[in-house]
Amino acid sequence: MQEVVDGADLGYVGDDTPVSSEEPLSPAPGVETVCVFPKNAGKIVPAGEETELLVGLQNEGESTLNVVAVHSTLHLPYDHKMYGQNLTVQSFYNASVPVSVQATFPYTFAVSKFLQPGAYDLVGYIVYEIDQHPYQNVFYNGTIEVVEVGGLLSVESVFLITLGIALLGLLGLWAYGQVQQLSKKTKKGPKVELGTGTTDANMDEWLEVIIPPPPIYLCSAESGAEAYRYDINLFCLAGYRVCKGQS
Structure with a gap:
């Protein structure tokens, strides 16, 4: 059985609002999660605009669980200790998942429009309670691509296009030089008429005039x-x- 949690039961909390205690939470036994980016297989995230993903949760434990919130953080790909941004915390109300039931929770987030375009690691968490004990699962830990919005070309794109044009220009000059050298080698010397016959100009040095x-x-x-x-x-x-x- 699968249940889709409607947006009427959603709530939004500020980016810096904690959703759990300072101690890290662990996942509950029998609870599995999965994440899908709808119609966005490349995981492209426009800076300053909202991006939606779906969090799937399956409860194979022994008790009904209550989903509390979904939140995520943005990290630099080479060091997860360095935060790029704490993203939106989205809370849920009356979002219970009985035993042997699958549920889907929509999550919408937006990265800062001032964020430098490039690859970042997104870590998404879903927080829930079982018998009033908090638990947490990581539903996504992977790379997303942040892109600029409004500009036709990014700085990197302009640089690559300029570099490509310069390389094509150098290749054209090299090809032109090769053609010129080949034409000089195959070109014959001018002919000089002597009476009714002709002879090459480079044979003049062999003529002796007394x-x-x-x-x-x-x-x-x-x-x-x-x-x-x-x-x-x-x-x-x-x-x-x-x-x-x-x-």
Whole structure:
């Protein structure tokens, strides 16, 4: 048999209001609990907004129990001794669970809107009495994800998007440089036309152009005919042009 406890029997107490004595309470024999986040499998908790979960309780003990309250605390994931926030204490009236009966209790809480987004550990407790003796069960001890409300992007999201754009830009520059180097290796040198044929410009260094020395005009200062003929014969054999000198 299962019973859902209606919200008409609920009451709310301040965040700092104690629901039990300072001594830690232990669970009663035969009492089992379970927790479900309705339509919220990822356990996403918007900061500053209410989040609802359901606490299931099964009484397999020997006496009827009376549920007193449900409350929870928020802890840093790496150290449960450090409290992030004491959440709402939700009290119940006339919420009795007979033997061999299952009951479901709704619990609504809200984390501070100023809480830094990220992963936190949520510890939920349900407090009940059996024969006027208080007991307590931990119905949830796990991680929730606190997210911002109202902003399209969080600071972490903006950082990751900016980093991704920068990496894509660097990758594009690297690819452009590789394409430029490849095109330089495969590009052929310009061709120079020589008459009706063509040859590569880089072959110009193998062409030898023989330019004859400029003619030297020498005039003989000798007045004798034999010396003049000697000079003519000498320089003509050497390939020079000789002019007649003036005495």
